[in-house]
Amino acid sequence: MQKLREISIPDSEKMQKVISLCKRRGFIFQSSEIYGGLKSAYDYGPLGVELKRNIMNEWWKAMVYQREDVVGLDASILMHPKVWQASGHLACFSDPLVDCLNCKERFRPDKAPRAKPGEEVEFVEGGKKRGRKRRALVERDYVCPNCGCPELSPERHFHLMFRTFLGPVDMLEELVEVVDRNRGLSRAELKEAVASVLERNSVYLRPETAQAMFVQFLNIQKSMSMKIPFGIAQMGKSFRNEVTVKHYIFRSCEFEQMELEFFVEPGTQEEWLEYWKEERLKWYRKFANRPEMFRAREHTPQELAHYADKCYDIEYRYPWGWDELEGVASRTDYDLRKHSEASGVKIEYFDPTKKNEKTGKMGVRYTPYVIEPAAGATRSVLVYLLDAYAEEEPPEEGKSGRTVLRLHPRLAPFKVAVFPLVKKDGMPELARKIVQEFFEAGIHAKYDEQHAIGRRYLRHDEVGTPFCLTVDGQSFEDETVTIRYRDTREQRRIKIREALDVVKKELSREEK
RNA sequence: GCGGCUGUAGCUCAAUGGUAGAGCACUAGCCUUCCAAGCUAGUGAUGUCGGUUCGAUUCCGAUCAGCCGCUCCA
Incomplete structure (x- = not known):
């Protein structure tokens, strides 16, 4: 048998090599390349679309076809704006940010050091370690967390959801009229008036596929007679105005998700969380050459989102280090409860097989808890490309070395x-x-x-x-x-x- | 969004204030009976916009995109 000796590739070169191969051989191209490209948007070429589709099909197979307790959904990307109000995305996705005029640091005011307005503080010019010192008066109740300077840009909101407008009527006329009618108003008041016109007409591109599965919970549970525990699976595109895009297709504004919402009886969430963490880890490793490059890491209390009582990240050892591939979160009843409150529709599950302790009769009604394994489909493409990429030395004198993608046969284009x-x-x-x-x-x-x-x-x-x-x-x-x-x-x-x-x-x- | 670096052919790289070059790849043909052979011919590039200049791929500015770091990532 020929000896195949692999050449070890430094982490610093790995991404470059994979990106180059992807372009050269028709996997992934930069979006709109002939126009200079668009920030962090990528197109999947003839071989890339096959790889991505194969990964997603395998996920669907494992989640939906190979088990009785999960059904599928393909919801529209545009949803009623109230969905995002109820889920908290509209509020959370617009944290105010401030730039320091001295050292150029950008930060969130609520996390900055406090200060007394009117007080004089000292800081180093340019934010460097050593340098000329300056003093200035504090205007707000905080200063720059990096250099302590109180000279700051206005607080600005960064919308992390993409806003668009439903309906063919251009609201330009309406906006002009609002501005015209409110000439006497202050800047802040005018801003509010314009914002209300925009808000009234706005819809948003979904920032995650999950919410549709909560919103359609009752329809799906009833039409399919699903009994808890059961899940809803969905694959599709989501959109986020990321502050920073990074690492090729790893973090982009338009990305594809594979999400499962698995509804369970309150009190059983811990065991189901463990179950899904293990399942998902097994699934990734099944297609990998180096299963040890995948791991599950529990969120620290600081990392934990407000809706979750426990969460694991399934991480991959990327060339830049361990980083997220999938989040497996125990989201409690947060989402169903929020949508129930906001819509006025009772979103509950009735279990006729359990005895009600209070009334002594059969049948218990409750808001289910949910376990959410939310995987990045586009991230998985990157992960399996990185996992598969190898270079080998010539097997014997006079023969050629090679670059090989050791993709699982079912993932191969x-x-x-x-x-x-x-x-x-x-x-x-x-x-x-x-x-x-x-x-x-x-x-x-x-x-x-x-x-x-x-x-x-x-x-x-x-x-x-x-x-x-x-x-x-x-x-x-x-x-x-x-x-x-x-x-x-x-x-x-x-x-x-x-x-x-x-x-x-x-x-x-x-x-x- | 900030700082640093970068942008020349599909890929890897060269050169120059005055006609932009190579290897690989690709196309056509010849040859070829199992792991990138050879021969012949051919296609193909200075991210974009502007400025300086007789002349800019080169110098300057802006912009777009990429990499690294910071920040951000409910």
């Missing part, structure tokens, strides 16, 4: 490539006949006759194609082809009529 050894003697025709069988079976396959055979193997290694079938002279004598394995570079002969089954069998293997 092409499942199989079919080649004629050379472009003559009827080999292309036979190879095309074989590839046609895969087309008809719905297995994504690629016919390739360009360049020499070795180059074709290596090109398909680079995009993660797990199996290559090659027609040669012998194929016409005994109806066999060679199957060549991506991970080992080994090959063996199989009967042509068995080729489809051999590939199918490899694809159905659970473990990587």
Whole structure:
């Protein structure tokens, strides 16, 4: 057997290499590139769309098809604005921020050091460690947390939800009229008047898929006769005006989520949280070459969101360190309760099998608690690309090293490539006949006759194609082809009529 | 949003105030019976806008985008 020696790649170079491969081989392109690109927006090319879709299909399979207690949902991205009022996103997503005019620090006023208005304070010019000292009067009840300077920009709100407007009528006229009518007002009052026009017409692109599952809880539970515990699964795009976008597709303003809301009886949330944490960790590791690169980390009390009583982050060891991939949160009954209060609709579950302690009769009514495993689909794409990317030294003298994507066969964009050894003697025709069988079976396959055979193997290694079938002279004598394995570079002969089954069998293997 | 660095062909990189070059890749053809062989020919680039200049890819400014750090990330 050939010895395949992997070249170790420093973390500092890994992202560059993966990004470059993704562009070169049609996985991921920058959005609107010919216009100079758009901040943190990326397009999934012909191979990227396959990888992303394969990951999402595997998630759907594990969440919905392979269990009885979860059903699916595909909600609209635009929802009634009251949804976001009730969920708290409208308020929380617009924290005021302030810039320090001295050291350029940006911070939240509520987290800044307190000070007395009118007091004189000393600070270093430019915010450096040493330098000329200056004094100034405190105007507000806080100073810059970095340099202590009281000279600050106005408090500004940063809306983290994308606002848009429903309805074809342009509100420009209305706005002009409001401004015109209120000429005498102060700036603050005018701002409020304009804001109210905007608010009245605004809808928002969802910042998470979760809320639709809470809002449709009753419809789904009743129409499908679901009994608690049960879950609702949804995949789709969400949008956030992130202050800082980072690390390629890791944090972008438009991203794709795979979320499960799993409703449980109050009091059982802890065990279900543990259950889902383990399930999700297992799921990620199933498709990975390096399962040890995934871990679950419990949130510290400081990190915990206001709606959660406990939360795990499923983290991956990215080239920049451990970072989030999925959050598995115990959200209590916060969301259902909020929507119940805001809408006036009683969102409860009636369990006829439990005895009511108070009345002694059968049947208990309660607001379910929810466990939320919320995964990043686009983050998963990055994670599996990083996990799969490898470079190898030449297996022996005179041969070539290679770059290989060791993707799980079910995640790989092409499942199989079919080649004629050379472009003559009827080999292309036979190879095309074989590839046609895969087309008809719905297995994504690629016919390739360009360049020499070795180059074709290596090109398909680079995009993660797990199996290559090659027609040669012998194929016409005994109806066999060679199957060549991506991970080992080994090959063996199989009967042509068995080729489809051999590939199918490899694809159905659970473990990587 | 701040600070630092960066932007030349699909990729990796070179050069210059005066005709922008290579390797790889790609295309066509020849050759080729299992791991990036060879030969011939070919396509293809200075992120965008503006300024200085006789002339700017080079100098300056703005802008867009990327990387690193800070900040942010209910």
